[in-house]
Amino acid sequence: MNNQSNLYDIGVIGLGVMGKNLALNIADNQYRVAAFDLDELKVQDTVLQEELERKRYLKKITEPRIEGCNNFSEMLSKLEKPRVLLLSVPAGAPVDGVCQSLIEAGIDSDDIVIDTGNSLWTDTVEREQRYANDFLFFSCAVSGGEVGARFGPSLMPSGSLKAWNRIEPIWQAIAAKVDAKTGLPIERFEPGNPVKEGEPCTTYIGPAGSGHYVKMVHNGIEYADMQLICEAYQLLTQGLGLTASEVGEVFERWNKGSLNSYLMEISADILKQADPLTGAPLVEMILDKAGQKGTGLWTAVSSLQIGCPAPTIAEAVYARALSTQKTQRQQLSQRLLGPTKNLVSIDKQAFIEQLESALYCAKVSCYAQGFQLMTMQAKEQGWQLDFAEIAKIWRAGCIIRAKFLQSITQAYQQDGELENLLMADTFAKALSEKQQDWRVAVSQAVLSGIPAPCISSALAYYDSYRCKTLPASLLQGQRDYFGAHTFERIDKPVGEKYHLNWSGDRSLNKV
Template sequence: MTHHTNLSNIGVIGLGVMGKNLALNIADNGYHVAVFDLDTAKVNAALEQEHQERKAGLAPRMQACNNLSEMLDKLVSPKVIVLSVPAGSIVDGICNTLIESGINSEDIVIDTGNSLWTDTVEREAHYQGKFKFFSSAVSGGEVGARFGPSLMPSGDESAWQYVAPIWNAIAAKVDSKTGLPIERFEPGNPVTEGEPCTTYIGPAGSGHYVKMVHNGIEYADMQLICEAYQLLHDGIGLSTYDIGDIFKRWNQGSLNSYLMGISAEVLQQKDPLTDKPLVEMILDKAGQKGTGLWTAVSSLQIGCPAPTIAEAVYARAISTQKSLRVSLSNTLMGPQKATLTEAEKTDFINALEDALYCAKVCCYAQGFQLMAMEAKEQNWTLNFAEIAKIWRAGCIIRATFLQSITQAYVENPQLANLLMAESFSSALAAKQLNWRKTVAASVMQGIPAPCIASAVAYYDSYRCETLPANLLQGQRDFFGAHTFERTDKPAGEKYHLDWSAKVRTLVKM
């Protein structure tokens, strides 16, 4: 991609937190960026930051545009425009303005917002012939956008070929041998070595679907850590700072992850106003943007079990019912709290570490199986080893654990469920007793651990050759003549028992 005098390589529309940081990241990597936002204060802030961060003697790498037709005039062809705006109708508003401003069929518009994947599929079809509508989910928040996010692009393959050099440049990087992130948070000095955390995911919508599932896993992962915190705090009476120390230690082992690291940091933060631990001053009502909810809904629609992800969404919902919880906490009886010896507390802490690992395996297994089932439904060919790879840095669920997932899919790309991978099944077998002890303790202590407990049920359900769904089918046949298959007859043959007759006869349907 060559640079022409006064022309920019790429345009960025929307200079909120993510848009501004993406634009600066692109500029850091040697590209010239044209920027636009309806709010001129945001444009000025972006230009000012670029000016401050630019090395002495370098020409400006960012130019402002007053409107979209001016942006089109300032870009080399084919024009590449990045949208960093809220999902929904605003995306179509901008696309229509670009059409009115003279965008052409070879130009590329990239939606980087958290759009619902089905909207992305519809948009690509709708704008065909006008321009190439392309999408790329972005994970990693503000710092990721600035110094290297995980990017999940999907859509027109020729559009991907054209934007790939930019995407490879701005993405987070990992060491190919260890799978650990290579990080440098210095403006003007981007990481250029290592494997980039981006890969072409597949046809329209697939990138946003993969990002949606990433967020569903993120919900579960965060909730698992929160449950561990409550079990340590309310269950065995540890101080917030002590729990921060335990999380720090866990972060050195198999639970090493971005979320574990920041949880330790949050727990060890003092409140500037009261000098108490900050977390104890934060109201226990959790918000959500909807992507975790979409993941749970998608799993229900396609019939893919993802109970741990769904429980994480429910946990946020119940957290918002604060006043009801306050009143019920005074009326609903709980168990007598047990007092533990120091040795018992140490045992519990060790058991909880194993429980967290096992539950985490199950929540990733649910996410990857969900992607596989939807891919089959949509005729997408998803490369799960590559997806696990691009989540190793830049994104919120980055963890050393993803190296093992990558390995599992490299060894068997057709893996139906992560629990089938020998590395995971043997780890779960070794740690399961501690997992079960943790769930039993949470129930006996009356401390909710919906995600850790649902993960055990998920694991045990897959261990069951025979589930009680045989009785369920009997019930359905009794009240609704829904028929059933038999264990001693060919698959697909349906039978019904005439339950109301004096002599109950079996009828082959």
């Protein structure tokens, strides 16, 4: 914290939902903030909220902890050198617009500019190089939404180590905290009284772009996790005939066990909420068209580009896209036949327990896909990612925080060279024991005509890795037949290529 009363510790540019709450979080941790936004009303609102919270909760502190600025030059003049500036602006052109404005305002080469938006990781790599002579461009992905930003987010910083050493104390102060032994979040939602005990959910990820890549994969897992829960909801309502409130009660029970997570918790709450207008379950009054901001799509595209199987994440993106085809779905629901029976004739309690196991297995499979993707990209880019630390910082503050991230942390602590999370004894044993319940859930979904693309694709991922031999031998034979693409043989050294003269004498030739 800066002891000079006339200088501020950090500048926050962009006072939308995330920027405003990050500024208040930083102020709560005894750092002084200079704030700016193109919208003067947002500046005034942030300064006013700080004043109201200070007078209500921190009566001994009389000096403002956040001061508004009219322009970038004024902000630079108020900051302690080397200056630290946090950007909370939309990804893309706005980031570069602010950077150019800061250059024009006289930023110094050793000042630090931190992009906290959802930027594409390759853009971050390019920006670090582009602005190298003007300032230190740094990036930090932020997860946790509005509440996380205000009271403790999960922070994924990457870039210059010099910049990280400068900002690390602030980041550790404002990050979410967890109990080191249990891995459970330590939460307190009180302005002026931040959580100081526990392990902070932030760590230096690696070189430029790696933090945003890790956050991108986080969001891909988030897409899949949300869709998995939605599929369980549909199976319990349309399949078993439970009401939304009854499913909420089931989810509450699940949340007390191995499925404990933020997303399960809020899903239970949503399902038990009545619509203020009609009294019907609110979830049934919400139009079934899901939006997306692109990070899940980026994850799926990256998996395809690098050749890493992530079918459950991709299916979650497709599920959102299909949900937007509301008109076609309404039309085809009248034309396409489905099964005549649902699941009401089966043992409801038994199926609920089987579905709980299936959802756990599918979630583990989904996380395995995400961590495998990060593993392969790290090798491609030469990053030294610490996956135990990444799992650690996802235990609190972020949207996918869940109890079993503690088990993932321990798995990577025991074997940091895991190529796939399914190789960890803990998860290999758990999925092997629960896989029959998983199969029952998928089978019942298919037989009842209820789509479960994520639960199903997660099982296919598990089964594909369980198979010592896949039918790709036939596929490669097909490629050689029509395109002379060659093939390797199981009885010859790896790398030796062969081609069969399919249209001629069927002779085998070493290529």
